[in-house]
Amino acid sequence: MTTSTPAPTPAHVRELAAQAEQLADAIEALRRQLSRGEDTLRRTGYRLDDAAGWVRQAAQDLQATASDMARLAALPTDACAVPWGVCPEHGNTLIASGNMTTCKSAGCRRTWGYNRDTAPCAEPATHRLIVAEGHETLVCDGHALDARARLIARIEPM
Numbered sequence: 001m002t003t004s005t006p007a008p009t010p011a012h013v014r015e016l017a018a019q020a021e022q023l024a025d026a027i028e029a030l031r032r033q034l035s036r037g038e039d040t041l042r043r044t045g046y047r048l049d050d051a052a053g054w055v056r057q058a059a060q061d062l063q064a065t066a067s068d069m070a071r072l073a074a075l076p077t078d079a080c081a082v083p084w085g086v087c088p089e090h091g092n093t094l095i096a097s098g099n100m101t102t103c104k105s106a107g108c109r110r111t112w113g114y115n116r117d118t119a120p121c122a123e124p125a126t127h128r129l130i131v132a133e134g135h136e137t138l139v140c141d142g143h144a145l146d147a148r149a150r151l152i153a154r155i156e157p158m
């Protein structure tokens, strides 16, 4: 037996999601079978709608996890170093819920089909953010805007 486990891949997580979908299908099939049975048997199935729903939710969460992993793997090498997203134009103005993110700045219609709060920023780095001498981070337009608004660092264009 080997002690090193291979790193999980998005494909592996999608496989788990497919297994969860199959389990949800099986639970729903069982529910249908029970509902065709005698009254006393039929009543034993009352938990199964919820159970199937939870397993479907698990499948969706696994799919979203796989997408996050794939996005991380595809991060460009010149990407901003901040581990959460911003609106590239307006900065720290995002509202994320579930697997959707929108910018709340008036007139900005940007939306993203994933949670940008938990995904590393993939915008190109355009500014040098200097927190202390010798400690600098390369950040995008949106994160430079946010840092400037909060006066947390010296910011210089690259």
Ligand SMILES: [Zn+2]
Residues within 6 Å of the ligand: 087, 088, 089, 090, 091, 093, 103, 104, 105, 108, 109, 110
């Ligand atoms: Zn915006």
Ligand SMILES: [Zn+2]
Residues within 6 Å of the ligand: 080, 081, 082, 085, 086, 121, 122, 123, 139, 140, 141, 142, 143
């Ligand atoms: Zn950024």
